[in-house]
Amino acid sequence: MTNAAPAQPAARAATLPDFDAVLAAAARIAPHAHVTPVLRAHSLDALAGCELHFKAEHLQRAGAFKFRGACNAIWSLTPDEAARGVVTHSSGNHGAALALAARTRGVACHVVVPEGAVAAKVAAIEAYGAVLHRCAATIAAREAKCAQVQADTGAELVHPYTDSRVIAGQGTAAMELLANDTAFDALIVPVGGGGLAAGTALSVAALSPRTKLFLAEPSGAAETWASMQRGERVTEFTPDTVCDGLRGTLGDPNFVMLHQHRAEVLKVDDRDTIAAMRLLWQRTKQIVEPSSAVALAAVLTRKDLFAGQRVGIVLSGGNVDPDALPELFARG
Amino acid sequence: MTNAAPAQPAARAATLPDFDAVLAAAARIAPHAHVTPVLRAHSLDALAGCELHFKAEHLQRAGAFKFRGACNAIWSLTPDEAARGVVTHSSGNHGAALALAARTRGVACHVVVPEGAVAAKVAAIEAYGAVLHRCAATIAAREAKCAQVQADTGAELVHPYTDSRVIAGQGTAAMELLANDTAFDALIVPVGGGGLAAGTALSVAALSPRTKLFLAEPSGAAETWASMQRGERVTEFTPDTVCDGLRGTLGDPNFVMLHQHRAEVLKVDDRDTIAAMRLLWQRTKQIVEPSSAVALAAVLTRKDLFAGQRVGIVLSGGNVDPDALPELFARG
Numbered sequence: 016m017t018n019a020a021p022a023q024p025a026a027r028a029a030t031l032p033d034f035d036a037v038l039a040a041a042a043r044i045a046p047h048a049h050v051t052p053v054l055r056a057h058s059l060d061a062l063a064g065c066e067l068h069f070k071a072e073h074l075q076r077a078g079a080f081k082f083r084g085a086c087n088a089i090w091s092l093t094p095d096e097a098a099r100g101v102v103t104h105s106s107g108n109h110g111a112a113l114a115l116a117a118r119t120r121g122v123a124c125h126v127v128v129p130e131g132a133v134a135a136k137v138a139a140i141e142a143y144g145a146v147l148h149r150c151a152a153t154i155a156a157r158e159a160k161c162a163q164v165q166a167d168t169g170a171e172l173v174h175p176y177t178d179s180r181v182i183a184g185q186g187t188a189a190m191e192l193l194a195n196d197t198a199f200d201a202l203i204v205p206v207g208g209g210g211l212a213a214g215t216a217l218s219v220a221a222l223s224p225r226t227k228l229f230l231a232e233p234s235g236a237a238e239t240w241a242s243m244q245r246g247e248r249v250t251e252f253t254p255d256t257v258c259d260g261l262r263g264t265l266g267d268p269n270f271v272m273l274h275q276h277r278a279e280v281l282k283v284d285d286r287d288t289i290a291a292m293r294l295l296w297q298r299t300k301q302i303v304e305p306s307s308a309v310a311l312a313a314v315l316t317r318k319d320l321f322a323g324q325r326v327g328i329v330l331s332g333g334n335v336d337p338d339a340l341p342e343l344f345a346r347g
Numbered sequence: 348m349t350n351a352a353p354a355q356p357a358a359r360a361a362t363l364p365d366f367d368a369v370l371a372a373a374a375r376i377a378p379h380a381h382v383t384p385v386l387r388a389h390s391l392d393a394l395a396g397c398e399l400h401f402k403a404e405h406l407q408r409a410g411a412f413k414f415r416g417a418c419n420a421i422w423s424l425t426p427d428e429a430a431r432g433v434v435t436h437s438s439g440n441h442g443a444a445l446a447l448a449a450r451t452r453g454v455a456c457h458v459v460v461p462e463g464a465v466a467a468k469v470a471a472i473e474a475y476g477a478v479l480h481r482c483a484a485t486i487a488a489r490e491a492k493c494a495q496v497q498a499d500t501g502a503e504l505v506h507p508y509t510d511s512r513v514i515a516g517q518g519t520a521a522m523e524l525l526a527n528d529t530a531f532d533a534l535i536v537p538v539g540g541g542g543l544a545a546g547t548a549l550s551v552a553a554l555s556p557r558t559k560l561f562l563a564e565p566s567g568a569a570e571t572w573a574s575m576q577r578g579e580r581v582t583e584f585t586p587d588t589v590c591d592g593l594r595g596t597l598g599d600p601n602f603v604m605l606h607q608h609r610a611e612v613l614k615v616d617d618r619d620t621i622a623a624m625r626l627l628w629q630r631t632k633q634i635v636e637p638s639s640a641v642a643l644a645a646v647l648t649r650k651d652l653f654a655g656q657r658v659g660i661v662l663s664g665g666n667v668d669p670d671a672l673p674e675l676f677a678r679g
Binding site: 021052073074078119293296297299300302303332335337340341344 | 455632
């Protein structure tokens with residue numbers, strides 16, 4: 016599958032969010048989202064040669080940071096918009112997060128699900144009360160179905176990572192981490208479409224500009240790395256990675272924000288990501304997705320960059336199907 | 348394998364510990380042990396029909412509550428005893444916990460390891476700095492080797508669950524839970540040898556006598572259930588359960604204390620235990636051992652006993668080898 020760039024909703028992408036939007040998001044989602052804990056593990060510090068602070072977004076509602084952005088989008092809707100509902104095309108964590116966030120406000124949620132999506136994730140989206148719309152497994156089919164749902168219902172599109180409301184919401188995770196403690200030398204988040212990464216850049220710039228922002232990206236889907244190298248957005252690539260949450264294409268506003276912030280991308284091989292996932296299991300008893308473990312793997316494979324430093328890592332999600340584990344480990 | 352009753356160290360078993368011993372243990376281990384968090388999961392509450400509070404001992408040092416008792420034993424030694432070291436026969440969590448606890452005081456630790464012990468657990472014991480002594484996989488061989496190490500080194504035996512210092516230390520987990528909040532209707536802990544169970548009974552009796560104490564026991568190793576029914580200790584049985592931490596025989600002091608407390612034993616089939624382990628994975632992203640998940644399974648299979656109640660559950664340990672998971676799930 017080649018990932019062509021998804022169409023950008025022009026109105027939302029035209030205005031880049033700023034840190035005020037992150038602050039507003041934090042206030043908006045406070046009644047609904049968890050303030051997630053920060054976990055420590057001394058044996059991992061010893062292994063990494065630096066001091067690791069894990070922001071535990073896998074313990075966020077619906078099991079991932081995605082709930083923050085989805086919740087901000089839902090509670091930003093005008094009453095009229097809320098009455099018409101929302102729609103998105105994501106069979107992963109964003110779909111589940113939007114469905115749960117919509118339920119917190121009694122808003123109708125439509126999720127376009129391509130053929131071949133993971134059954135357990137689709138079941139979670141449905142369990143949160145969303146209306147499913149099936150389509151073929153191409154970007155074109157997903158966007159056509161989305162457009163059709165919008166035309167039929169008047170529902171508002173909430174894009175998984177280019178939507179300004181989503182980016183601002185994702186920024187609240189790093190905001191929580193940095194609000195109490197700005198002594199971090201480095202902060203590492205995974206990058207796929209760039210919603211978490213762009214939101215994090217806003218919080219770092221506003222709260223702790225001396226903290227260097229790193230983006231961990233699977234070597235098999237390293238178009239963000241290529242985009243940053245080239246200074247323009249690379250959109251033609253064929254993702255080949257076990258990190259199912261990081262196969263998407265870096266969004267346009269996301270690229271602009273990350274390029275401007277001079278975030279540094281670290282490429283990580285799947286083998287190292289799975290090893291990091293096993294380490295987190297063994298040393299912290301936490302289940303995280305490969306798409307999260309990639310950030311720890313980035314530190315462990317580039318110890319030279321972080322020696323003796325104070326390092327924040329966002330553990331972005333924990334939605335791993337127990338039955339999928341043997342295959343996952345076999346690919347590691 | 349038939350589990351004959353292990354020889355009891357008479358001096359230590361003669362005096363049953365009391366709640367003062369738990370308080371003393373809490374003070375003794377405070378500089379070394381974690382105060383573990385209490386976890387909540389609303390979707391599990393909905394499923395169970397009651398309010399669940401999980402005392403997260405899988406996040407204790409060395410990955411299980413066992414560190415509490417081992418640490419109390421180590422820091423109770425006189426300087427002379429400490430100079431001679433300690434010995435135990437456990438290839439599981441107690442062995443690792445004693446090794447780590449001994450390291451906190453610079454005490455030599457000998458662990459007798461039977462043939463066929465799980466390689467990953469033996470490696471952990473060794474990594475914590477213990478001296479390993481191999482022997483055949485019979486109770487007689489283990490005790491003979493233990494006696495030989497004692498004779499050779501003068502090391503003090505620290506039995507995994509009959510030792511008073513160990514029982515008192517294990518009681519500190521429930522003490523922490525109940526110290527701030529005595530509104531629990533029920534508290535459920537797993538039972539194997541009965542160290543955690545007996546220590547918990549001390550804390551419940553002292554801090555919250557209205558809280559009913561339940562012991563969750565695998566149906567395939569339900570000699571505690573049989574002992575409580577018969578009013579005397581049953582020691583002849585052949586354990587057949589996936590809960591490797593709960594295959595031991597209820598100790599004599601443990602039986603006396605639990606019988607006196609009128610703790611109620613709930614038998615749980617392995618199938619339900621594995622289902623509970625998967626649920627904890629999916630809903631809380633926590634890895635716990637089958638020997639811990641048994642306590643949640645006890646609630647979910649006897650919802651009638653707990654409907655609408657406020658229920659504490661001790662998640663006792665989280666040392667699960669990632670590679671062993673497929674076989675574990677296959678047996679569930």
